[in-house]
Amino acid sequence: MIQTEFVKSVVSERDLPAEGIPEIVFTGRSNVGKSSLINRLTGNRKLARTSATPGKTQSINYYSLNGTLYLVDLPGFGYAKAGKVAVQKWKDLIERYFHKQSTIALVIQLVDSRIQPTTMDIQLSEWLDTLLLPRIVAATKSDKLSNNQKSIQSRLLSSFMGGRPVVMSSAKTGEGCRELWNQMQQAIATTAASKS
Numbered sequence: 001m002i003q004t005e006f007v008k009s010v011v012s013e014r015d016l017p018a019e020g021i022p023e024i025v026f027t028g029r030s031n032v033g034k035s036s037l038i039n040r041l042t043g044n045r046k047l048a049r050t051s052a053t054p055g056k057t058q059s060i061n062y063y064s065l066n067g068t069l070y071l072v073d074l075p076g077f078g079y080a081k082a083g084k085v086a087v088q089k090w091k092d093l094i095e096r097y098f099h100k101q102s103t104i105a106l107v108i109q110l111v112d113s114r115i116q117p118t119t120m121d122i123q124l125s126e127w128l129d130t131l132l133l134p135r136i137v138a139a140t141k142s143d144k145l146s147n148n149q150k151s152i153q154s155r156l157l158s159s160f161m162g163g164r165p166v167v168m169s170s171a172k173t174g175e176g177c178r179e180l181w182n183q184m185q186q187a188i189a190t191t192a193a194s195k196s
């Protein structure tokens, strides 16, 4: 049984937690399903707040798993209604987060499984490339696709994401969650080995 706990909601760089615990970070466009996937992976539906309205998560939210791992829920990119100032503020915070935290074990970039990646998805991917962090791509809401569509979309998404494998995932059915957990565990083990 995993003990999950909300740790803190960070709105400025100085509130980022002291390093030491590995972090797995979920990033992607607003409404893509970051918070929902965190809830599904932890089996705690009430952990992260989700909403059909984009822009629900507006700060960096830290969730602890058994006190030994942080899952980090980032505000979504591209929330148009928020206004330019707010969007710039989130962008700055997210950039600072990635530069400051040296304990990021894995970045999970979420894209919508049903569509071609947007310009914003691709820009995010290219920017993440420059950080040289371990990264995987999860294609969300796969419950909306037929098996045939899934295989077509997997190939398409992977080609846009630098050939990375894409994990078809669903917060609704749990598809892909086992694979994501495997990847998360591997990343944590690799980080631990490199630090010892």
Ligand SMILES: Nc1nc2c(ncn2[C@@H]2O[C@H](COP(=O)(O)OP(=O)(O)OP(=O)(O)O)[C@@H](O)[C@H]2O)c(=O)[nH]1
Binding pocket: 029, 030, 031, 032, 033, 034, 035, 036, 037, 049, 050, 051, 052, 053, 054, 055, 056, 057, 058, 074, 075, 076, 077, 140, 141, 142, 143, 144, 169, 170, 171, 172, 173
């Ligand atoms: N069918 C389906 N709907 C999903 C899935 N994951 C998320 N959703 C829906 O998509 C909407 C957005 O989900 P969130 O988890 O709040 O998205 P988010 O990426 O955290 O959004 P922000 O906090 O705005 O950045 C909600 O209405 C969810 O119910 C999924 O796997 N399948």
Ligand SMILES: [Mg+2]
Binding pocket: 034, 035, 036, 049, 050, 056, 057, 073, 076
């Ligand atoms: Mg959210």
